[in-house]
Amino acid sequence: MLTKRKSLIAKRFNRRASEYSELAGLQYQVACKLADYLPQSFTSREQKPLILELGCGTGFLTEHLLKLYPDANLWTTDIAKSMVQHCMLKYSEYPNVSYAQLDGEYLQSSGSIDLQNDMPPTFDLILSSMVMQWFEDPAEALRRQMKFLNKNGQILFATLGQDSFSEWREILTALDLPTGTINVGSLPGILTEETITTNFGSDWKFLKHLNAIGARTPSPDYKPIGVRDLKKALRQFDDIHNGKISWHIVYGCIRL
Secondary structure (H helix, E strand, O other): OOOHHHHHHHHHHHHHHHHHHHHOHHHHHHHHHHHOOOOOOOOOOOOOOEEEEEOOOOOHHHHHHHHHOOOOEEEEEEOOHHHHHHHHHHOOOOOOEEEEEEEOOOOEEOOOOOOOOOOOOOEEEEEEEOOHHHOOOHHHHHHHHHOOEEEEEEEEEEEEOOOOOHHHHHHHHHOOOOOOOOOOOOOOOEEEEEEEEEEOOOHHHHHHHHHHOOOOOOOOOOOOOOHHHHHHHHHHHHHHHOOEEEEEEEEEEEEO
16 A cells, blocks of 8 residues: 555656656666666576566666666566556567566555566566655665565665755755755665756746656655745745756665
């Protein structure tokens, strides 16, 4: 059973699945960089590698997995039904891919799309790109994922770092207003990190962008800002930062 917040996250991404690929340029960029860290082989197993992708979205990372591991058994999952359906259509010619609605934080079924094949108890590789910021406890989720790894298995992930949207948080903090931005906390296995700055022209357009890709659910303890305070914050943001927003991205790997 999904929590109320998880259900809301799934609902918002469901609504945006048809346009997500066109609008989510940063998420595509992050998936491509995460793919650079994919292992070139799985020497510990004689059989085909078993791979689990959490939060597939519209298949940015899935595409890399299918190219690099054409013989792997791949389980592609997302909490949002429409995202899973999008990938099912996009990669329908690949018989080695199974699909499911899955809450990636707890690796539990979250909807009506059932796996065509039984999911194995453990995997050689578990991946997520721009997903863990939606988890209630990302660090605990990583520890939980480790229980689903085979010997010599790996977890690869990319997610929002603690300094994401620093410009917006700066304005709201100065006005003594709640930020609502998500804090993933300290995570193990960090390989590298980067800051990607995007100019949306105005902060209002930034907020509209998050809404357009379904990524506008705030932190669990967020109390909405009143219209007057929001307009004031938007004006100050545009005066100081001219619509520029920074995304702090961290990339990590955990090996058994």
